[in-house]
Amino acid sequence: MLKLKSIHTKYGNIEALKGIDLNVKEGEIVTIIGGNGAGKTTTLNTISGILKPVAGEIHFLNKDITQWKADKIVAEGLIQVPEGRQVFPNLTVYENLILGAYLQKDKIKVSKKMEYVFDIFPRLKEREKQLGGTLSGGEQQMLAIGRALMAEPVLLLLDEPSLGLAPIVVQNIFKIIQDINKTGTTILIVEQNAHMALSIANRGYVIETGKIVLEDDAKKLLTNDEVRKAYLGG
Amino acid sequence: MLSSLFQQFLNGITVGSIYSLVALGYTMVYGIIKLINFAHGDIFMVGAFIGLIISIKMGTNFTLVIFIAIVLTSFIGVLVEKIAYKPLRNRNSARISALISAIGVSIFISNLVVLINGPQNESYPQLLPNNILQILIILISIGLMYGLYYIVHNTKVGIAMRAVSFNVNTARLMGINPDMVISFTFAIGSLLAGAAGVLVGTYYRAVDPFMGMMFGLKAFVAAVLGGIGSIPGAMVGGLILGLTEVLGVAFVSSSFRDAIAFGILIIILIVKPTGLFGKKTKEKV
């Protein structure tokens, strides 16, 4: 479904991605784990068209999307939940969700989708008229995921959904991510919280300083000595 | 005395509501691309001249004149954005480059009008009935501002405008095309300026190619007073400036007229740099 071939991305002169190869198959949950500054966010933003790679190719649903603009990529069903949630603090919960469905012209579909999101996150329904900025961290993460669901993702990219959240909230969020996957949405999730991500994923990649250094079934990565040492606290 | 006070009050609100219309253009563009669009005053002047030309060629039907004027002015505003600002933005130029470009556009537009029509004042036709002129100007301004408020708060593109002003990249992740939203912002801001131009023309019964300078600067002061980036701020800032100016002239001295606006600017910058409705913004890195 998604294929990256030798992707190189630069910030000015700094090469943040030095040849990333990865693929995600339909129906999977795939994770990329790696430490701070390894290139996880850069990878997702390159896929989403926010950053343009200097070399390499990205294919999604058999189309070469390497040079596509971000809005066209969204229209194709490739949706990202960005790092730090990036809920619009100056917009209400309702308005944030509406923007998630920005490209959907059919109003009836939009309101059906919103009901669906409120079913998954009843908390958002209660806070519908509140400004995004007034929500707690966990609620903001729910809103960010709900907003992405409004776009009817074919492939959902999640950038460190566990960042800054209490363990109990993290578990809840990951449970919901699994549920979303069960409804047929393919998922690519990048995390520093390797344990959590690997425990729900089918396959995983390990990224270090802009390169994929390891790739395996998630279960095997969980028991891999190097991974345990570097990312799972021994 | 009382009726004279009332008259001055009315004068102040009339001028102030037109300041508000122009201030909105400054504040909306600043809100979305953090650019002080120095050419905005000249767009306002162009609006006034378009109104003049239409009323000479097609008659002094106010509705027709203002309609054509706002459509064309809006178009010119979008054109300026596409030619002078967008290429810089796409190249990630420093903010100061766009500012310099804006000053260049300002000089270009006013001199273009001089080139076409000469530097002289032109007298402006009477487009609205004289006895209720001020009331109509105020009502039209309020109507336009309500329209703007409605768009920003109740339409998808309005929500998108607020999203882009918060974070362009996150907005793009929603499928928003920021260039489209920015063009729309210039279209609306210029439309309001075009309307203001026609209203000023018909209120003072005269226009000239450099009228956009001082009027634009004052409207900018109004936007800063309200808190640049804030839409209600621009509305209130315009009214306060108009009232202060008119009352200051009436009860203190007419030689103070321009000093009042810039005095307010200095006081605001010292006392509350974020303006009345402005929020403290952390500089994004």
Ligand SMILES: Nc1ncnc2c1ncn2[C@@H]1O[C@H](COP(=O)(O)OP(=O)(O)O)[C@@H](O)[C@H]1O
């Ligand atoms: N906007 C930027 N400008 C310059 N360098 C950046 C920028 N964003 C990230 N980097 C650098 O690129 C590398 C990868 O960053 P990032 O993709 O954010 O890592 P991660 O998401 O894995 O923490 C880091 O070395 C980081 O310092």
Ligand SMILES: [Mg+2]
């Ligand atoms: Mg990151």
